Amino acid sequence: MRPNSLSRSLRRVVPTTLAALALGAAALPADAVAAGKTQPDLAVDLVMTDVVNPAEGETFSAQIDLRNYGNGDSGPVKVTVAVPAGLRTTTPYAGTGWTCAAASATSYSCAYPALLAGQRSRLNVPFEVAGATPGTTVPITATIAPDKRESNTGNNTGSVTVAIAGTAVIRGIVWHDLDGDGQREEGEPGIGPEGVLRVSLWSPQGQATGGGSATVEPDGTWSITARTEQLYQVRVEATNQYDTTAGNVGDDATDSDLVTAYQWDPTLLAASAEFHAQHGGEYVVDAGLVTRS
Numbered sequence: 001m002r003p004n005s006l007s008r009s010l011r012r013v014v015p016t017t018l019a020a021l022a023l024g025a026a027a028l029p030a031d032a033v034a035a036g037k038t039q040p041d042l043a044v045d046l047v048m049t050d051v052v053n054p055a056e057g058e059t060f061s062a063q064i065d066l067r068n069y070g071n072g073d074s075g076p077v078k079v080t081v082a083v084p085a086g087l088r089t090t091t092p093y094a095g096t097g098w099t100c101a102a103a104s105a106t107s108y109s110c111a112y113p114a115l116l117a118g119q120r121s122r123l124n125v126p127f128e129v130a131g132a133t134p135g136t137t138v139p140i141t142a143t144i145a146p147d148k149r150e151s152n153t154g155n156n157t158g159s160v161t162v163a164i165a166g167t168a169v170i171r172g173i174v175w176h177d178l179d180g181d182g183q184r185e186e187g188e189p190g191i192g193p194e195g196v197l198r199v200s201l202w203s204p205q206g207q208a209t210g211g212g213s214a215t216v217e218p219d220g221t222w223s224i225t226a227r228t229e230q231l232y233q234v235r236v237e238a239t240n241q242y243d244t245t246a247g248n249v250g251d252d253a254t255d256s257d258l259v260t261a262y263q264w265d266p267t268l269l270a271a272s273a274e275f276h277a278q279h280g281g282e283y284v285v286d287a288g289l290v291t292r293s
């Protein structure tokens with residue numbers, strides 16, 4: 001991996017209703033109920049998004065898990081979800097039992113009838129990326145407005161930051177390391193499409209959207225403009241007359257950045273280390289191949 005000036009290196013409650021009391025009594029020791037110590041404790045348990053790196057104009061969803069950690073019925077649950085600059089509200093679909101409305105351009109107001117002691121529920125709210133700067137992160141924050149006095153109010157807010165995708169150039173050369181020293185020297189030729197079948201980007205993150213593939217040029221060079229704010233691994237497929245040379249040996253500007261070979265027949269499949277591609281970056285991943293013995 002050879003970073004240039006633009007690149008980033010690879011190396012690196014009291015219940016108020018009889019109903020609530022009755023519900024609490026089922027789950028509690030008799031003394032606790034006798035003392036009337038049932039309180040809800042609503043919490044924002046988890047906030048995540050269904051896409052890790054949404055891009056301008058795309059719609060994605062935030063999944064907000066809420067749970068009542070207390071020993072009493074919560075009463076009506078109200079949750080405000082703040083929409084930051086760069087995102088905008090769109091038609092909400094919420095989730096089972098939930099009702100949500102875009103209270104303004106900058107927040108959703110959501111409601112759920114009640115969570116019993118120990119009960120959880122997931123709320124889904126959609127966002128559209130509108131005017132966010134590629135490569136930046138934007139926060140999504142969910143805040144509970146409790147209906148009843150809670151035993152703990154410190155857990156009523158939760159948030160997640162979402163990275164906005166941009167583009168980066170990922171490129172390299174596949175060459176024949178004739179002397180097998182792991183370095184590309186004068187006189188060692190590039191390997192074109194006769195030997196290199198495909199160069200592709202593989203993402204280890206299931207919730208990331210991006211990738212791409214390239215056919216190498218006759219001189220062994222290739223380039224892919226790819227979506228960013230996600231992890232990639234460069235995968236090279238070549239004919240089985242080749243094997244990989246040793247990776248990361250000597251000068252990074254002229255070494256091979258393939259670190260794993262995981263198939264030799266019917267074709268050679270090899271891969272670079274994983275790296276995080278960021279907006280505006282340029283990542284050079286070279287591949288040295290030797291004649292298979």
Ligand SMILES: [Ca+2]
Nearest residue numbers: 041042152153
């Ligand atoms: Ca709470």
Ligand SMILES: [Ca+2]
Nearest residue numbers: 181183184185
């Ligand atoms: Ca060499």
Ligand SMILES: [Ca+2]
Nearest residue numbers: 001248252255
């Ligand atoms: Ca290297």
